[in-house]
Amino acid sequence: MFPDTVKAILEGLNKGDFSSEEITTELLARANRHQPDFNAFITLDEEGALAAARQADEARRSGQAGQLLGLPFAHKDLFCTQGLRTTCASRMLESFVPPYESTVAARFRQAGAVCIGKTNMDEFAMGSSNENSHFGAVRNPWNTEYVPGGSSGGSAAAVAGGLVPAATGSDTGGSIRQPAAFCGISGLKPTYGRVSRLGMIAYASSLDQGGPMAHTVEDLAILLGVMAGLDEADSTSAEEAVPDYSAALEQPVKGMKIGLPREIFEAGKVGQTEPAIQAAIESLKSLGAEFVDISLPHIDLSVPAYYVIAPAECSTNLSRFDGVRYGHRCDNPKDLEDLYARSRAEGFGEEVKRRILVGTYALSAGYYDAYYRKAQQIRRLIKQDFAGAFQAVDAILSPVTPGSAFRIGEKTADPVQMYLEDIYTVPVSLAGLPSLAIPAGLLNGLPVGLQLTANYFRESTLMQLGHQFQLHTNWHQQRPSTSGRPD
Amino acid sequence: MQWEVVIGLEVHVQLATASKIFSGAATTFGAAPNTQACAVDLAMPGMLPVFNEEALRMAVRFGCAIDARINHESVFDRKNYFYPDLPKGYQISQLDHPTVAEGHLDIDLEDGTRKRIGITRAHLEEDAGKSLHEDFHGQSGIDLNRAGTPLLEIVSEPELRSAREAVSYLRKLHSIVTYLGISDGDMSQGSMRCDCNVSLRPLGQEEFGTRTEIKNVNSFRFVEKAIESEIERQMDILEDGGSITQETRLYDPDKDETRSMRSKEQANDYRYFPDPDLLPVHIDDAYIEDIRSQLPELPDAKKIRFAQEYGLSDYDAGVLAASREQADYFETVCETSKDPKLSANWVMGELAKWLNQGDLDISACPLPAEQLGKLILRIKDNTLSSKMAKQVFELLWQDGGDVDDIIEAKGLKQVTDSSAIEAIIDEVLANNASQVEQYRAADDAKRGKMIGFFVGQTMKASKGSANPQQVNAVLRKKLEG
Numbered sequence: 009m010f011p012d013t014v015k016a017i018l019e020g021l022n023k024g025d026f027s028s029e030e031i032t033t034e035l036l037a038r039a040n041r042h043q044p045d046f047n048a049f050i051t052l053d054e055e056g057a058l059a060a061a062r063q064a065d066e067a068r069r070s071g072q073a074g075q076l077l078g079l080p081f082a083h084k085d086l087f088c089t090q091g092l093r094t095t096c097a098s099r100m101l102e103s104f105v106p107p108y109e110s111t112v113a114a115r116f117r118q119a120g121a122v123c124i125g126k127t128n129m130d131e132f133a134m135g136s137s138n139e140n141s142h143f144g145a146v147r148n149p150w151n152t153e154y155v156p157g158g159s160s161g162g163s164a165a166a167v168a169g170g171l172v173p174a175a176t177g178s179d180t181g182g183s184i185r186q187p188a189a190f191c192g193i194s195g196l197k198p199t200y201g202r203v204s205r206l207g208m209i210a211y212a213s214s215l216d217q218g219g220p221m222a223h224t225v226e227d228l229a230i231l232l233g234v235m236a237g238l239d240e241a242d243s244t245s246a247e248e249a250v251p252d253y254s255a256a257l258e259q260p261v262k263g264m265k266i267g268l269p270r271e272i273f274e275a276g277k278v279g280q281t282e283p284a285i286q287a288a289i290e291s292l293k294s295l296g297a298e299f300v301d302i303s304l305p306h307i308d309l310s311v312p313a314y315y316v317i318a319p320a321e322c323s324t325n326l327s328r329f330d331g332v333r334y335g336h337r338c339d340n341p342k343d344l345e346d347l348y349a350r351s352r353a354e355g356f357g358e359e360v361k362r363r364i365l366v367g368t369y370a371l372s373a374g375y376y377d378a379y380y381r382k383a384q385q386i387r388r389l390i391k392q393d394f395a396g397a398f399q400a401v402d403a404i405l406s407p408v409t410p411g412s413a414f415r416i417g418e419k420t421a422d423p424v425q426m427y428l429e430d431i432y433t434v435p436v437s438l439a440g441l442p443s444l445a446i447p448a449g450l451l452n453g454l455p456v457g458l459q460l461t462a463n464y465f466r467e468s469t470l471m472q473l474g475h476q477f478q479l480h481t482n483w484h485q486q487r488p489s490t491s492g493r494p495d
Numbered sequence: 496m497q498w499e500v501v502i503g504l505e506v507h508v509q510l511a512t513a514s515k516i517f518s519g520a521a522t523t524f525g526a527a528p529n530t531q532a533c534a535v536d537l538a539m540p541g542m543l544p545v546f547n548e549e550a551l552r553m554a555v556r557f558g559c560a561i562d563a564r565i566n567h568e569s570v571f572d573r574k575n576y577f578y579p580d581l582p583k584g585y586q587i588s589q590l591d592h593p594t595v596a597e598g599h600l601d602i603d604l605e606d607g608t609r610k611r612i613g614i615t616r617a618h619l620e621e622d623a624g625k626s627l628h629e630d631f632h633g634q635s636g637i638d639l640n641r642a643g644t645p646l647l648e649i650v651s652e653p654e655l656r657s658a659r660e661a662v663s664y665l666r667k668l669h670s671i672v673t674y675l676g677i678s679d680g681d682m683s684q685g686s687m688r689c690d691c692n693v694s695l696r697p698l699g700q701e702e703f704g705t706r707t708e709i710k711n712v713n714s715f716r717f718v719e720k721a722i723e724s725e726i727e728r729q730m731d732i733l734e735d736g737g738s739i740t741q742e743t744r745l746y747d748p749d750k751d752e753t754r755s756m757r758s759k760e761q762a763n764d765y766r767y768f769p770d771p772d773l774l775p776v777h778i779d780d781a782y783i784e785d786i787r788s789q790l791p792e793l794p795d796a797k798k799i800r801f802a803q804e805y806g807l808s809d810y811d812a813g814v815l816a817a818s819r820e821q822a823d824y825f826e827t828v829c830e831t832s833k834d835p836k837l838s839a840n841w842v843m844g845e846l847a848k849w850l851n852q853g854d855l856d857i858s859a860c861p862l863p864a865e866q867l868g869k870l871i872l873r874i875k876d877n878t879l880s881s882k883m884a885k886q887v888f889e890l891l892w893q894d895g896g897d898v899d900d901i902i903e904a905k906g907l908k909q910v911t912d913s914s915a916i917e918a919i920i921d922e923v924l925a926n927n928a929s930q931v932e933q934y935r936a937a938d939d940a941k942r943g944k945m946i947g948f949f950v951g952q953t954m955k956a957s958k959g960s961a962n963p964q965q966v967n968a969v970l971r972k973k974l975e976g
Contacts, residue, residue, distance in 0.1 A: 110541055207542075328540070328583050330584060371766035372764055373764045
């Protein structure tokens, strides 16, 4: 058996317990074996992965280092990978092979990591259940009748199911944190601007942020160190220096102040996750953390504001998919209108079309002030709420979602119910803050996640809290029974 | 009824940056289709814009030159519409926070007075590509080389009152942007394109009439003709009691008429909103003042200086100062020749004539200014008659070389030796005895006309080499003395 955390695999590779080629071969086999179960991958790159693994082994033999040298992992299929199909889970890009590399993919490559394939996702990252994929729904490794969450559902399922020790994800309104919670793994949405968006296919530009997904916070610290940093080619990328995240892990929690938003805890919205969340609070208290009540008066407005801003941005971000230069083009267009209309009607799925329509409406003459401008005002108020709260606390704790994973098909009929999945994650996204989701318990045999949010660029604070929590709990060590099962 | 014409212009000036406004691709004109379009210009998935600060500097230079308010914060917005040569499905532009706010420039009217024209704003945006509808067998070709080229869109107040005024304004704008070096101003290559907003109102009425917009007019002459034909069209409608439809029109130079392109109802809802891929651009006073301090001398200032320093007429000073290259050329000629008046005459006369014939811009003039200055020196020191100077000019133009070498080689030196001239004149007079008789019998008025005959004969006999002033003087002495 191979270990399944980033840290343990890198140690094993360094000690010579196994080669990158050996573990990569094994993980490719598992990924293939479990593809019918989880549908976690859209594309597996066996040839490329094995070549990269051999190259990494060769490099290690000749004494070369590399933070992730030989580590197999997977990319969410919205990170452009040069020469490797990148679909965004859309028919629109079904056969799109980028001639360039996203900054995130380039950084992993430079660090010596071995990409085994591209994970399934909600089409163009729009969704909270990973049911909106042209390549079919992803299934939760804990129970394949349940959704893995979305939109980074394929990445979450691939990690939880033991197909890779780590995967990249992207989070616009909760797309890393919610699937991490549903699949019982750890996931980090960094501060907006911390990780370059270049080559990450855009959903909502002012919210999109790439981040790592893995079993442990320790692993997230290693991965974020590789992903983070200024990219001159992304104007919204931050100049802020990248600290040594792993160094922060060992700092004690004693004396840290953690805020509990009254609007969540007093209003009784914690719901089904309450026992797990209360137990987590007790654990952190026992480590010396202090809990204080805080107020985020405008967070109730977050979901409506988010579902104006994100669709507004997506409605124009997706205009480039017009059938003219690349991507899906309808057969025999009779004129330009027909080319646009049919290429887009055929290329996009239902949820993508819904959001394009909502966003187009919100930006239209006569509606802009009532929707888009109003939503931006709410966004400012929410930022102010958080800024006020962080005067008094180091971090804010909440559930990631109102409950554990739901059944496939359970919420597809009601988009608004689906959007309410994002109630705890979107306020943080609107504010652009870093936020961590870690496993904190089980509910009816399915994982429940804990969300910790810190001030801008304080990912280290999250690493510290998360790691210390994981040192004293074992939720992150739980694995679904199907994982790694023998043939 | 007496109608008043109201015109406002929106001029798109292509900025002369080396690379595009949001990508690193080159902006050179005329490259093979799609060879100057990178992944950003093609709007490939995941590509992001990065603002080229050189475009900002150029916009601020322009703002300083028209004495405009410069906004400390500029915001880029997305203007959304679908068109095959607009790869992203939106154009990045500036709506509410343009880099350059209110400014103005002065134009010279035909009656010699000046008029100040307000400029509402000048904003930065990216150009689209080109759709090519020929040679593709019923399909359209798309060339994205131009996509992402930086444009400065300069919007005037509706303060122009005739097609002539509109052209003067456009010429002044052209002169300013080329002086500043922020654009090559080449209208034939689309470096300056003009949208003309035209309306009429009864003279004395304050409220504006309904306007039409003539899109994309690309030469000074067409701007004048397009506006004139549109004024005529609107006047016909209004005189007949009709009303004008607000719409976008196109000018057809072949038919000299404008025709409807799309009405207000068909107009796009552009759904402008701030581009989340770009941060607002902040500049401070020091940035602006630094640029202001480096502004070159502008056309108005240069014109005044030319009139004062060189004693030129306002008209001559204005013509010479209209383009920076012409002004520089003139000043170099002047420096060598030390004769401003003669320099001005040659630059505006013979040189302009030859440039015109060759359809050349002064920047492509084959004749170095120093040589023209030297040529004028040789006129002044009587080495050359002005007729001979024109011959030398032609040789310089065609073959290049040095003025003195040409004079030497072609033996074009003017004869100023008075004994040689007297000898030629004696011969001319001896050969034309009867004309001499007539001259001597004539009164002063007739003599004035007749002297030309003898001058001509003498110049002919000298093969044009005799100094005409000397010939004149000697002839009068011999005929009358």
